[in-house]
Amino acid sequence: MASGLHDTFSIAQRGEVDLGYLGGAEVDEYGNVNCTVIGDYLDPDLRLTGSGGSPDINSFAKRTVFIMLHEKRRFTTNVSYITSPGWRLKKWPGGEWVHRRELYGSAFRGGPSAVISTAGVFRFDEETGRMYLDTCHPGHSPNEINDLCQFELDISRVNGETVPPTREDLHFIHDVLDPEQLFIPKVKKG
DSSP, X not given: OOOOHHHHHHHHHTTOOSEEEEEOSEEOTTOOEEOSEEEOSSSEEEEOOOOTTHHHHHHHSSEEEEEEOOOTTTBOSSXXXXXXXXXXXXXXXXXXXXXXXXXXXXXXXXXXXXXXXXXXEEEEOTTXXXXXEEEEOTTOOHHHHHHTSSXXXXXXXXXXXXXXXXXXXXXXXXXXXXXXXXXXXXXOOO
């Protein structure tokens, strides 16, 4: 369904969004995502596009998947600014880190389910909220991916190599979802 932001946020607030897809500039090991500023908020090194509704979708959806380029500067120990909250957050006003479930209380619906980067697929431990490497994209190793993170990535749970899309998947993506190639151009052979 294509509609305006009012409809989108109303649907999300009613708890009718099962899965949200979002992007970001930085992510930490607990799934906190930044797409607002790099550096100090009041005197940033770089001002980014901003939230664009990401916190709403991330907070109200039952699951959220973030899609990101994989660079060491993006998989950071602490994001410069929390645009979309992950699994561990600072509780106001004391500042202690708590699990999202505790902070959200009765409004808790879920949270980040996965991060899909250009190197692999990452998931989050249900108890700790900490990110772990699930699968490596072809051509990448767990150790290489760990080296592309500023934090110590849990690579003990790697479940092999990411399965590439099938011919039917590609047909659905290119011919059904995006036939005008607005988001995903077809790769020309030859």
